[in-house]
Amino acid sequence: MQDLELLSMAREALSNAYAPYSDYKVGAALLTSAGRVFRGVNVENASYGLTICAERAALFSAVATGYRHFSVLAVVSEEAQKPIPCGGCLQVLREFGKDLKVIVAGKEEEFLVFKLEELLPYPFISESV
Ligand SMILES: [Zn+2]
Structure with a gap:
């Protein structure tokens, strides 16, 4: 799956975001290694x-x-600023591996691509997993 296709799926989810307090809507699309996509939105x-x-x-x-x-997480918002995932989400994502590709885009078409370990270079890691 191409980055643009995953971004498009995240953007489709954006309209379902429930953000009556901040009015800051975010949509996400997470691609599994098996090729399935799961969408998410912020729910305030x-x-x-x-x-x-x-x-x-x-x-x-x-x-x-x-x-x-x-393998890939796409995150989009309707704002000019690109929605870099918060520290809490980065830590939770890191639980499932450090090689996740993270793509972020605001209201413009241009997007940024990171590796999870670039965004969270020093995660908390449990020895028990
Ligand atoms: Zn977060």
Whole structure:
């Protein structure tokens, strides 16, 4: 699957984002190593701390379906600034490997590509996994 196709899938999900408090909508599309795509959106809550980011929503859906190996994550927003995943999401993604490719795009077509370990060079790692 091409980067642009995955970005397009993330952008499609964007309209389902639930962000009545921040009005900052984010969509994500996570490609498994097996070729399946899981989408996620940010889901805010009146109790702000319970809000979940689009990246983790996509990841948790994939894990709940039985997938644990991922190759590419696309994250998009409607803003000019590209939505770099937050530290919490990077740590949660790192649980499943360091080689994930992360693509981010704002409202413009141009996008940036990172490796997960570039964005989170010093993760917390448990010896038990
Ligand atoms: Zn996050």
